[in-house]
Amino acid sequence: MDVISIxxxxxxxxxxxxGPMRYARDYTSRIAGAEIxxxxxxxxxxxxxxxxxxVGSDEFGAMLKNAVRGEGVDVSEVAEDxxxxxxxxxxxxxxxxxxxxxxxxxxxxxxFLNPESINEDYLTEAxxxxxxxxxxxxxxxxxKAVFHAIEKAKQHKMTIxxxxxxxxxxxxxxxxRSTIIEIAGHSDIVFPGTSEGEFLFGTSDPEGxxxxxxxxxxxxxxxxxxxxGAYYSCLSKKEQGHAEGFRVKQVxxxxxxxxxxxxxxxxxxxxxxxxxxxxxxGCAIGALVTMVxxxxxxxxxxxxxELYLSTKSDVSR
Ligand code: ATP
Numbered sequence: 001m002d003v004i005s006i007x008x009x010x011x012x013x014x015x016x017x018x019g020p021m022r023y024a025r026d027y028t029s030r031i032a033g034a035e036i037x038x039x040x041x042x043x044x045x046x047x048x049x050x051x052x053x054x055v056g057s058d059e060f061g062a063m064l065k066n067a068v069r070g071e072g073v074d075v076s077e078v079a080e081d082x083x084x085x086x087x088x089x090x091x092x093x094x095x096x097x098x099x100x101x102x103x104x105x106x107x108x109x110x111x112f113l114n115p116e117s118i119n120e121d122y123l124t125e126a127x128x129x130x131x132x133x134x135x136x137x138x139x140x141x142x143x144k145a146v147f148h149a150i151e152k153a154k155q156h157k158m159t160i161x162x163x164x165x166x167x168x169x170x171x172x173x174x175x176x177r178s179t180i181i182e183i184a185g186h187s188d189i190v191f192p193g194t195s196e197g198e199f200l201f202g203t204s205d206p207e208g209x210x211x212x213x214x215x216x217x218x219x220x221x222x223x224x225x226x227x228x229g230a231y232y233s234c235l236s237k238k239e240q241g242h243a244e245g246f247r248v249k250q251v252x253x254x255x256x257x258x259x260x261x262x263x264x265x266x267x268x269x270x271x272x273x274x275x276x277x278x279x280x281x282g283c284a285i286g287a288l289v290t291m292v293x294x295x296x297x298x299x300x301x302x303x304x305x306e307l308y309l310s311t312k313s314d315v316s317r
Contacts, residue, residue: 041263
């Protein structure tokens with residue numbers, strides 16, 4: 001295995017019509033989850049990935065496992081829970097661009113992840129443990145599972161990668177800040193956004209965010225700057241700089257860009273590319289994700305990524 005991640009995936013329902021959801025009759029459904037987005041992004045690029053999770057032994061759980069397995073991610077460590085259901089959520093387009101998200105995830109199967117959910121042999125055979133700030137926010141037992149995985153990963157000298165992915169609805173600001181700072185302290189690579197830097201350290205300046213994170217321990221920090229690209233800094237290699245963003249004519253759906261970005265950077269590093277090129281790969285994938293509806297649909301395979309990186313034309317003949 002190259003990369004293992006731990007976290008919840010859910011089924012997302014979106015009404016076909018805009019306006020209050022009480023009047024909606026038809027919905028489309030999709031799978032959603034930051035960790036699976038990144039694992040699927042890596043898998044599409046040919047890396048071996050595995051997902052540690054829990055779903056309900058219900059139809060939505062089967063849908064999630066089938067879809068994630070279908071994208072090439074190993075789901076052998078996804079347990080099925082007979083008591084708790086798979087989490088679902090809805091995105092309601094209340095008016096104009098105003099979207100309200102409604103979660104039905106409290107006491108979901110994944111919220112019962114715990115240290116015993118982590119198969120140590122399975123985890124520690126991988127090179128990278130990929131963590132987001134969402135999983136520790138789900139429940140106390142989820143938080144313990146994350147710290148347990150970190151401890152095992154450190155013992156086996158795995159690379160620990162953190163995307164803070166702060167979800168303010170899931171926990172208090174104080175708890176979010178202190179837990180994410182603690183996990184960052186155990187990580188080798190961190191991918192904060194500028195607004196996350198502001199929340200964690202009171203600065204949105206990429207260099208200031210990188211400095212604050214380096215002080216906690218991580219050797220590599222890559223700060224996401226939306227359409228402007230990203231700032232990267234690696235202490236041991238003394239590499240610092242900005243990778244430019246790719247121009248996107250029309251953003252169709254910006255959600256999931258950060259997860260695709262993480263897949264791109266980790267993929268580049270697994271391929272042995274220099275940090276700057278890895279960050280450029282991340283920026284390219286982030287941009288590709290914004291051009292397509294959905295979180296995983298825009299994630300490229302290797303051929304598409306190479307085509308995008310090498311052509312300026314919009315038409316492939
Ligand atoms: P999210 O949480 O919505 O998935 P994020 O806030 O973690 O995203 P962003 O900074 O929005 O992360 O996006 C990650 C990367 O994707 C950026 O660093 C950039 O390279 C690329 N990207 C995002 N939005 C755009 C855009 N509009 N145009 C070009 N590139 C983009």
